[in-house]
Amino acid sequence: xxxxxxxxxxxxxxxKSVKRAARLSTPVSPTSADRGYPRIVVPPPGPRGREIIARxxxxxxxxxxxxxxxxxxxxxxxMVEDADxxxxxxxxxxIAVASTGYAHPKVVEAxxxxxxxxxxxxxxxxxxxxxxxxxxxxxxxxPGSSKKRVFLTNSGTEAVEGAxxxxxxxxxxKSIIAFKGAFHGRSYxxxxxxxxxxxxxxxxxxFLSGVYHEEYADPxxxxxxxxxxxxxxxxxxxxxxxDLFQRAVxxxxxxxxxxxxxxxxxxxxxxxxxxxxxxxxxxDEYGILLxxxxxxxxxxxxxxxxxxxxxxxEPDVLLSAKGLASGMPLGxxxxxxxxxxxxxxxxxxxxxxxxxxxAAALATxxxxxxxxxxxxxxxxxRLMEGLKKxxxxxxxxxxxRGEGLFIGVExxxxxxxxxxxxxxxDDIMQxxxxxxxxxxxxxxxxxxxxxxxxxxxxxxxxxxxxxxxTIAELT
Ligand SMILES: Cc1ncc(COP(=O)(O)O)c(C=O)c1O
Numbered sequence: 406x407x408x409x410x411x412x413x414x415x416x417x418x419x420x421k422s423v424k425r426a427a428r429l430s431t432p433v434s435p436t437s438a439d440r441g442y443p444r445i446v447v448p449p450p451g452p453r454g455r456e457i458i459a460r461x462x463x464x465x466x467x468x469x470x471x472x473x474x475x476x477x478x479x480x481x482x483x484m485v486e487d488a489d490x491x492x493x494x495x496x497x498x499x500i501a502v503a504s505t506g507y508a509h510p511k512v513v514e515a516x517x518x519x520x521x522x523x524x525x526x527x528x529x530x531x532x533x534x535x536x537x538x539x540x541x542x543x544x545x546x547x548p549g550s551s552k553k554r555v556f557l558t559n560s561g562t563e564a565v566e567g568a569x570x571x572x573x574x575x576x577x578x579k580s581i582i583a584f585k586g587a588f589h590g591r592s593y594x595x596x597x598x599x600x601x602x603x604x605x606x607x608x609x610x611x612f613l614s615g616v617y618h619e620e621y622a623d624p625x626x627x628x629x630x631x632x633x634x635x636x637x638x639x640x641x642x643x644x645x646x647x648d649l650f651q652r653a654v655x656x657x658x659x660x661x662x663x664x665x666x667x668x669x670x671x672x673x674x675x676x677x678x679x680x681x682x683x684x685x686x687x688x689d690e691y692g693i694l695l696x697x698x699x700x701x702x703x704x705x706x707x708x709x710x711x712x713x714x715x716x717x718x719e720p721d722v723l724l725s726a727k728g729l730a731s732g733m734p735l736g737x738x739x740x741x742x743x744x745x746x747x748x749x750x751x752x753x754x755x756x757x758x759x760x761x762x763x764a765a766a767l768a769t770x771x772x773x774x775x776x777x778x779x780x781x782x783x784x785x786x787r788l789m790e791g792l793k794k795x796x797x798x799x800x801x802x803x804x805x806r807g808e809g810l811f812i813g814v815e816x817x818x819x820x821x822x823x824x825x826x827x828x829x830x831d832d833i834m835q836x837x838x839x840x841x842x843x844x845x846x847x848x849x850x851x852x853x854x855x856x857x858x859x860x861x862x863x864x865x866x867x868x869x870x871x872x873x874x875t876i877a878e879l880t
Contacts, residue, residue, distance in 0.1 A: 445839070449475065457488060458474055458476060472846075473834060473838045482864070483860035483861075493841050494843065496843055498857045501706060503728070504706070505772045505859055511772060512772070527755050539735075539763045540554075540555045542766075548710075548713055551743070556571075556738040561590055561700035561727060565663070575747075576692075579658065580659045582659060582662045582693075583598040583616060585621055586848070588601040591605065617654060620641050621671065622642075622680040624674075624806075638681075661693060662688060662695055663696045665697075665698045665701065673853045695718075699723055701855075703728070704727070708785055712811070721741050722741075725737045731766075733766070735762040780859065781809035785808065795872065795873055801880055802814060803820055812855070813854070817850065829879060
């Protein structure tokens, strides 16, 4: 019998808290100052965890890395419980996926109900209610006033892949501009745009031709001499026009610019607003499509539904996935109607937008709009304040930046030289885990703070205490 099968279902009680508590080995109290987490009852991984890891290691593809030996058994809100009963505060949401936390009762109910009706009915060929409801919902919440059309996928990568096809098909142009540090996925098209870690590309080429990687505007580590410009954003946009378009590719060959409006895997970097605005203007001038990859930054995480809204920019194509369905596999290509006009049958998917994932997305979007997007702003401000305090205390914290619950804490060996403190960040991640806080790094030496959007004051304050203790232990 699996653990899930052994677990009580919550019986027939109408009380949500009773239903939620019944799934855990011992209940979590939502109100008490001592909620019963974090708690480390056995140094992780404990015996059950080690058993699962040993089986995994025997049969898993050698490409998996695993950040640390967490073996999740269940979760609730921003709390994760492992296979041995240890409980952690979660500041990484499975890489920004668990947007509504773990097993939110409303999402669970939507999944249960839709699964009771049917799982899947190839959306390329037939119709169903949840699918059309998600299309309408996404078209309406996409930024800007132009009418949108939507294609649903199973993952972020698949959305990127489809968007490359859409943009090349649009008017026959073939070249694409992407950015250094960007992560767009690992299939051939997406990987051709990815420029995050060389390991992700090494020995896999050749990639798509006609892809050019330009500098991402990083206010903390400005690459160009920006003295001619107001900021790094303007400098990076000017470089495309003054260098790339003069030496490497004429703008009339460029189909699209793919950009993460806030850089995720590459270091949780927030560019100046001038960057996205400048790219929008450049695209308008040369008839290039602007594609915002919001797979990590979207769905309320930054305190607005989409990160590009902070710059007031409407992309031609917007990509979503990760938190969109709280962890059920769903991605989306949301494009202006004037752009999404590829021929019937030219693109499709068997499982993309399956009934269960769509139901989870509808429940997720309700929660995000009504509760968790405002909460991301509120808790984001609390976290930023706490992290800035830690920056004042620890010289190894070079920079703290963020919007909502998309926050980067960059560690350096020296504040003047800004040499990345890679080993320290890895040590913090490992030690944080053993201290009861789930963290994840990104870029060369940044901790990305991307918790479930439902975390509350307790999760922020208790998490900050462990973060502080962990840094103090290591420095
Ligand atoms: C910005 C961005 N684009 C694309 C992807 C790929 O998404 P997936 O892993 O769902 O294929 C990711 C995943 O981390 C991402 O962060």
